[in-house]
Amino acid sequence: MIPDRADVAIVGAGTAGAAAAALCARRGLRVVCVDRRPLDAAGARWVNGVPAAAFDAAGIARPTGAECRGTGAPFHLVAGWGPQRLVLRDHGVWEVDMRLLVARLQDAAREAGAVLAGGVRATAAGGGALHTDRGTVRAAAIVDASGLAGARLLGQPAVRRTDLCAAAQAVFAVDDRAAAEDFFARHGVSPGDTLCFTGIHGGFSILNVRLAGGDLSVLTGSIPALGHPSGEHILRAFAAEHAWIGARRFGGARAIPLRRPYDRLAADGVAALGDAACQVFPAHASGIGAGLVAARMLADALADGRGVDTYAVRWQRTHGGLLAAYDVFRRLSQALTADELARLIEKGIMDPDLAAAGLAQRAPVPSPASLPGKLVGLLTEPVLAARMADALARMVAVRALYAAYPRRPADRPAWSRRVARVFGDRPDPV
Numbered sequence: 067m068i069p070d071r072a073d074v075a076i077v078g079a080g081t082a083g084a085a086a087a088a089l090c091a092r093r094g095l096r097v098v099c100v101d102r103r104p105l106d107a108a109g110a111r112w113v114n115g116v117p118a119a120a121f122d123a124a125g126i127a128r129p130t131g132a133e134c135r136g137t138g139a140p141f142h143l144v145a146g147w148g149p150q151r152l153v154l155r156d157h158g159v160w161e162v163d164m165r166l167l168v169a170r171l172q173d174a175a176r177e178a179g180a181v182l183a184g185g186v187r188a189t190a191a192g193g194g195a196l197h198t199d200r201g202t203v204r205a206a207a208i209v210d211a212s213g214l215a216g217a218r219l220l221g222q223p224a225v226r227r228t229d230l231c232a233a234a235q236a237v238f239a240v241d242d243r244a245a246a247e248d249f250f251a252r253h254g255v256s257p258g259d260t261l262c263f264t265g266i267h268g269g270f271s272i273l274n275v276r277l278a279g280g281d282l283s284v285l286t287g288s289i290p291a292l293g294h295p296s297g298e299h300i301l302r303a304f305a306a307e308h309a310w311i312g313a314r315r316f317g318g319a320r321a322i323p324l325r326r327p328y329d330r331l332a333a334d335g336v337a338a339l340g341d342a343a344c345q346v347f348p349a350h351a352s353g354i355g356a357g358l359v360a361a362r363m364l365a366d367a368l369a370d371g372r373g374v375d376t377y378a379v380r381w382q383r384t385h386g387g388l389l390a391a392y393d394v395f396r397r398l399s400q401a402l403t404a405d406e407l408a409r410l411i412e413k414g415i416m417d418p419d420l421a422a423a424g425l426a427q428r429a430p431v432p433s434p435a436s437l438p439g440k441l442v443g444l445l446t447e448p449v450l451a452a453r454m455a456d457a458l459a460r461m462v463a464v465r466a467l468y469a470a471y472p473r474r475p476a477d478r479p480a481w482s483r484r485v486a487r488v489f490g491d492r493p494d495p496v
Contacts, residue, residue, distance in 0.1 A: 068183050068200055072098040074368060075196040075205035077188040077219065080109025081164065082340030082357030083211030084171035084182075085126060089361055091178030093369030098203050100186035102212070105172060108184065110164040110354070111318040112235035113283050117426050118160050120355030124362040126171070129162050133170065136161030136278060140259045143421055146404025147263055148253065150411050157422040161276070161283070164354070165316070188217040191336050207368050211339040211357075214323050219336050222328050223494060225344065227291035229325040231270065231351040234297035235285045236317030238305065245310035246277055265407050267294040270324075270400035272350070273304060282311060287322075287351055289400065322351040326390035326464075329482040329494035331378035333475075337364060345381075347389060347427045348396040355427055359385065379473055387468030388429055390485070391461040395424075397489075398457040406450060413443030415454075464488050 074090045076083050079101035087099040101108040113135055121128045128134070139161075141154040172182055183200070190197045191208045210219040240246050247257055255261045262274040271288035284304060286297035295303075298319040305311045323344045331338050339345070345360050346353035360381055367377035402410075410416040414436070423430040432440065444451040467485050472478050478496040486493035 068100065068186065068198070068203060069096075069098050069181055070201060070203060072096045072181075072203055072205045074098070074207045074209060075203040076100070076209040076211055077191075077196065077217050078108070078209075078211035078213060078340070078342070079105055079168075079172060079182055079184065080211065080213065080340070081168055081171065081354050082342075082345075082361050083209070084109070084168055084175055085124060085358050085361035086209055086211060086339060086364055087175035087180040087182065088171055088178055089125065089365035090368060091175055091180040093365055095365075095369060097175065097178075097180035098205070099175060099180055099182045100188065100198060100200075101182075101184050102187045102216075103184060105182055105184035106169070108172075109168040110320070111316065112164055113161055113237060113285070113317075114164050114235070114354050115159045115285075115352060115425075116162045116354045116358075118158050119426070120358050124358035126358060126362075129160065129167060133163050133166035134160060135163055135283070136258075136260075136276070139276070139278075140256075141422075141425060142253075142255050142259060142261050144253075144261065144263050145408035145411055146265050150408035152411055152416065152418045152421050154418050154422040154425060157425050159425055162354070167354075188212065188219065191217075191219040192334060194335055206335065207374050208336045209339050209364065209374075210336065210342045211361075213341045214321060216342055218342070220328075220330060220333060220338050221495070222330070222338065222342075225323045225325055228289060229323060230289065230291065231287045231322045231324055232290050232296035232298065232319070233285070233287040233322050233351055234301045234317070234319035235283070236301060236305075237315045238282045238284065239312030239315060240277070240280055240282050240310060241312035242310035243280075245308075246282065249308065249310070250277055265402065265404035267300065268292055268400060269402040269407070270396065271300070273300055275304075281315065289324075292400070322346060322353065324348045324351055324393065324396055326393040326485075326489070327382065327386045329478065329485065330496045331381060332374035335374060337374035337377055339364060345385075345389065348393040349399065349424045352427070356385065356389065375475075379471055382468055382471035386471065387465035388427075390464045390468055391429075392424070392427075394457050394460045394464060394489070398453060401453075409447060410443075410450065413446060414439045415443040415447070415450075460488050
């Protein structure tokens with residue numbers, strides 16, 4: 067049985083949900099956290115890149131030991147299959163085994179007094195109650211951290227298929243170390259560095275490989291609705307092509323939302339968190355860091371007695387604009403060909419500093435010294451320059467809108483319409 071009363075009831079015990087459970091319980095709140103899957107199957111089951119700074123901002127210790135599989139190794143961003151590339155160093159993105167991170171967060175939640183239960187399906191929420199197939203929990207705050215295809219307790223609209231990344235990741239054994247090292251050497255990459263082929267199946271697609279120890283880590287992603295093979299298909303094809311790749315040790319595949327955060331993150335005592343809120347960095351479909359930071363903001367708002375709406379306003383004003391701006395950039399980048407990306411790199415328009423900011427999920431800040439060279443490069447590419455100028459104007463506009471996210475719910479429909487006009491979309495229901 068699950069408790070019938072709590073201060074906070076959370077649906078979803080993956081990264082965002084387990085982090086929220088731990089952080090809320092540490093602040094003295096009574097927490098119940100449920101997941102429709104067994105707890106040891108909740109959340110992502112693969113290796114993911116997470117900005118180390120996100121752990122610091124969330125107040126969660128950085129990964130150590132087996133949970134940490136890399137700490138910011140050089141990242142080779144290759145246009146198509148090459149040779150044009152950028153090499154990103156000191157970017158601060160760590161490779162994290164999500165299975166072990168989720169387990170650590172769940173353990174931390176239990177140690178702080180939270181009650182966690184797997185195999186529990188949420189059916190509805192409202193009126194200060196979470197209804198499940200194992201009973202009803204009455205709680206002052208209810209949190210939907212159940213993911214993209216979860217409970218949808220706020221009735222959010224479905225994400226369009228053209229805004230979904232089909233991602234896959236796997237860790238393989240290496241049967242022939244010499245052949246593996248030869249593959250990386252032919253691409254100018256040392257063992258331990260990350261080699262990322264970008265734009266191989268449409269502008270928003272990657273094949274990301276890293277050789278470390280006796281393992282090969284492979285991450286893939288694309289947008290199948292635009293006519294491209296899925297990340298799982300790209301991954302399997304790459305593994306079949308190279309005889310030196312051995313047995314698959316672990317990994318997984320899932321759809322990841324790429325759109326801007328939902329306009330409504332809270333209503334009537336219910337809050338959305340993580341993928342359920344589309345709190346995902348759209349430029350490369352990573353939501354772990356954003357979900358951790360959002361969990362901290364939610365826990366602080368609830369522990370301070372300010373409620374879920376304060377969390378929603380604070381998060382949209384502080385972080386929503388960055389993600390929304392990168393959604394504008396994502397829509398530009400997914401239309402780029404590999405040749406266009408190569409030209410942007412060749413002419414210095416895209417440089418390591420700008421690319422590293424995107425990888426680390428930070429706002430890009432070009433150095434003053436680089437601006438004359440970028441201007442010269444743009445003048446030689448008038449069509450690309452016009453597309454980039456339009457995207458930049460939209461990015462600036464959307465950041466300003468999110469910084470002024472309305473406190474009064476009555477003002478949010480008008481705000482949502484203004485945001486939708488920037489994107490050329492229909493507004494979300496708020």
